[in-house]
Amino acid sequence: MKQRHHPNNSRVYPPSQSPASDDLSHGVCNHRSVMKEISKQQSLLTQLRAIVLPALQTDERSELVAQMFQNILDCSSKAMAGLQLLHQSDDARNDDTQVDDKKRLRRIPDDSNKEDVKPHHKHKRRRFADLVSLETPVPHYDGRQWRKYGQKNINKEKYPRSYYRCTYKQEQGCIATKTVQQQNESISADHPVMYTVVYHGQHTCNSNNNCSDSGTDDSETKTTMQRTSDSQSSVSRNCSDPWDHQGSLDDTKLMNKSADLIAENTTYEAFDMTAFASLELDSWELDVLLRSGAW
DNA sequence: AGGATTTGACCATA
């Protein structure tokens, strides 16, 4: 029953290491190893972004750099989704060669029953194509704006799963959705709560523009910073940087909790915390970065 | 008042 892909990525690598899968370096190339490499690339890029952006002055150039980072990450996500599709169509082909007649009958729709089909399906079940998953302590800091549309207790899962769709679904018909599933409890500051986030579908909206166009002058930036520490804030407000969006109320609380653990409660440190949190840094990795003066 | 979230019901799929 469970066709869900479980996270294979989001590991953070020390800058000195340039990880390349043994599979690839030895010429063994398959979907999985390529996807693994892309996910490492995403992780490294996220680290690089968190190092570069805070070091830049807030001007048009930094905005451009932020936008470029976002675009590269988007490309990477699309590549990953494309590979996923290929992977699944291959699987489907393999299945077709092995499947017995009973299963085939189930798969092929019966035309004679077409008239019984209701005029419009109110609830179309999502196909498991075009799917990317990852583990993160901050499931909504992904540069997109999401609106929660459901929550459900899932069998064998300790915590309920939340369902989000793109905020711009109605305005722009964006089909992107994601599910957020909490995986564990927070044992300590070193082991924050982890969530599995599964993205379905590609964004067809231009939500990034909406946000980056909202300006990056001091007053706007302040609004964003304050939002980070405002537990009652809402997702629909403007944001001044494209990777620091609020997803929902509970995530704001989560961010506040993380920020309280590590940083003083000032707005600029809250900003830095966003960068920390989105990196999923282990304590030793944080330590290395702090020693190296990256923050 | 308007937008976001919650939650029970509905529905497709395995």
Next chain:
DNA sequence: TATGGTCAAATCCT
């Protein structure tokens, strides 16, 4: 039939 994804009315929040 069990399960999980989505809908939509009720409720909450600003």
